[in-house]
Ligand SMILES: Nc1ncnc2c1ncn2[C@@H]1O[C@H](COP(=O)(O)OP(=O)(O)OP(=O)(O)O)[C@@H](O)[C@H]1O
């Protein structure tokens with residue numbers, strides 16, 4: 001459904017020199033610096049999937065979404081949404097997509113929400129039953145009527161986001177591009193937004209590309225992830241595969257032995273060097289092990305050998321930890337032309 005092929009976007013930024021003399025010099029001789037916001041990105045997003053587009057601040061997520069929605073043209077490479085290059089066929093593309101940019105309104109600033117919706121209905125030529133069904137859904141889940149006839153520019157951030165989300169879904173688009181759609185929303189509304197998109201996915205097979213710094217959003221909505229780092233894709237695939245790349249994993253257990261907690265912890269840390277064992281608030285022992293050094297099988301068989309286990313489970317690795325690990329990685333330098341690093 002969505003394809004990016006060697007997508008590159010560069011920005012030319014005028015460099016300012018420091019100090020007063022520097023400012024004067026800047027007026028006469030402008031020096032420019034190139035920022036490669038998206039750096040040779042290729043990916044494929046199948047129809048009907050819900051993909052989280054993740055990366056640290058400045059990683060190039062919004063820039064990519066701007067190219068996919070047709071707002072920006074790539075410096076090189078290309079992207080396709082449903083077989084169409086968005087920046088070459090903006091109108092055709094716009095009919096099939098729904099867009100939310102949390103940082104930038106898609107609505108008419110001086111119009112009220114009901115007026116905006118009436119215009120959108122005309123623009124997209126939305127059939128009456130679809131329009132009615134969607135409005136009823138937005139009333140129920142986003143309390144859209146409460147926004148009244150206030151012009152969009154006077155709405156609070158959370159109120160505006162409700163309108164933006166509804167507007168992006170109004171015409172039953174095949175693809176949703178949501179760039180930080182839940183900023184400013186309280187917990188109840190975040191739940192409602194998750195329900196809306198999950199319903200669209202189930203009932204209409206809508207494809208979603210979502211960026212969010214809210215890990216709970218990602219876990220509640222997305223089945224796939226695309227992780228970009230310094231403009232490059234560093235991971236693409238199912239969310240659970242990303243979790244498997246965690247540097248540490250944990251096993252939690254209870255035992256029926258008479259050994260004291262301190263003794264048990266010491267025994268684990270001596271028997272498995274590099275492992276960290278601690279007693280949790282619930283009295284159970286948590287064993288955190290580096291995945292590069294031990295397999296879960298090794299850790300489990302060690303524990304089974306040592307203890308009379310009463311209960312034992314391995315929680316999913318924390319997505320936040322996995323992402324922190326990726327975002328904190330220094331950028332790998334480009335190999336030189338002759339192949340030397
Ligand atoms: N219009 C622009 N002109 C110049 N540089 C830009 C422009 N838009 C983005 N950039 C630069 O491109 C890089 C990527 O920005 P982008 O907004 O795509 O990041 P992001 O991944 O969406 O980050 P965030 O998580 O903070 O939203 C940044 O270094 C940014 O400063």
Ligand SMILES: [Mg+2]
Nearest residue numbers: 061062063179
């Ligand atoms: Mg962004």
